[in-house]
Amino acid sequence: MDDTSATITIISRFRAVPASSSILVSPGTVVEPDTPVARVETLLGKLWRVNVARDLRIPPQTAPTRLAVRPGESVSAGDPVAVGGAFFNRLVSRSPVDGVLALVSKNRGIVYVREKVETGSSDGPVEVPVADMLGVPPLAMMVYKAEGAAVGLVAVRGQVLARRGKTMVTAPVYGRITNLSTVKGTITLKPLFRTQTISAYMKGVVTRIDxxxxxEVSGRATVIRCIWGLGGESHGPIRVLSGDLTEESQLEEGSVVVANGTATYEALLHASESGVKGVILGWLRSGVAMRFAGGMKNMGVTGDEPVPFPVILTEGFLPQPMRDGVLRTLTASQGLMCSLNGSTHIRAGVVRPEILIYPD
Structure with missing residues (x-):
């Protein structure tokens, strides 16, 4: 793979966001790799169908010309998604839920709204004091518990967990019910998702917003494309080792470690304990990679593994040191900030892991 050039070029990376996100930057904003550019506050759930042609009494093929919102835009329950009719006989087709206009069927005159699911915000288990909120003894909670409030089931934010007369207790987060305590009168939920931010990933300037x-973020960097990787995105200053990464290697917290050779499983654990942000190796045995990734089954599609940092291989799984050009570029970049992405898709729509090195 021809990635040995140390040429600094202008590059751009597009940070895709769900339609339910809030953009936090503006064109011209200077960003670092960890600068938040968007905040995801909701998930997208059930798809609802809205028959625009029927509501507006028009031929299905003309429905796209009557839309009040564009695909990808947010709508609230009751908002118009399409309008028609004469001035004194205005017809409106409305969204049944809070959501995002997802699809438009030109042949059927139907639009689809993807419902928004509020997640709530919590980093850990949430214990809901159901009995106290209902004013009943802890054991009596089970009498008023909703049918859908059972251990193992998922509750969306706002779903009723228990009801006594006009008093309702609802789920404060989108999560899985993990415990019903008749001793404390509580229901515990483990959040499945939480409010999260999407970072810029690279150093540069915001050049476009949709x-x-x-x-879109653009900037100057040297790009090295590699053979295989695992884990998602990270960044940090480059620290080059001589030889292999071992359990005795002196590692700097927050750095991206480069080793010309390979590493053992124990060496990768040592890197994790040392707090490094990424590891770039010449090669790594596939068995070690699979073990570090927790027993992954598909090595052809990576990026979401539960690993503490990305691991990127410049050559692959067979014993082979880094090519001279790649090693020279990385060695000459000692101390410089870099971004790295271990995501790899071997099949259709090939995606290779990359290293972006920024000039001082």
Whole structure:
């Protein structure tokens, strides 16, 4: 793979965001790799069908010309998604839920709204004091508990967990019910998702914003494309080792470690304990990679593994040191900030892991 050039070029990366996100930057904003560019506050759930042609009494093929919102834009329950009719006989087709206009069927005159699911915000288990909120003894909670409030089931934010007369107790987060305590009169939920931010990933300037699609960031960097990787995105200053990464290697917290050779499983654990942000190796045995990733089954599609940092291989799984050009570029970049992404898709729509090195 021809990635040995140390040429600094202008590059752009598009940070795609769900339609339910809030953009946090503007064109011209200077960003670092960890600068938040968007905040995801909701998930997208059930798809609702809205028969625009029927509501407006028009031929299905003309429905796209009557839309009041564009695909990808947000709507609230009751908002118009399409309008028609004469001035004194205005016809409106409305959204049944809070959501995002997802699809438009030109042949059937139907639009589809993807419902928004509020997640709530919590980093850990949430214990809901159901009995106290209902004013009953802890054991009596089970009498008023809703049918859908059972251990193992998922509750969306706002779902009723228990009801006594006009008093209702609802789920404060979108999560899985993990415990019903008749001793304390509580229901515990483990959040499945939480409010999260999407970072710029690279150092540069925001050059384009599409509220429905995402944010483009552009900047100057040297790009090295590699053979295989795992884990998602990270960044940090480059620290080059001589030889292999071992359990005795002196590692700097927050750095991206480069080793010309390979590493053992124990060496990768040592890197994790040392707090490094990424590891770039010449090669790594596939068995070690699979073990570090927790027993992954598909090595052809990576990026979401539960690993503490990305691991990127410049050559692959067979014993082979880094090519001279790649090693020279990384060695000459000692101390410089870099971004890295271990995501790899071997099959259709090939995606290779990359390293972006920024000039001082």
């Amino acid at each position: 509220p429905a699609e995402g944010v």
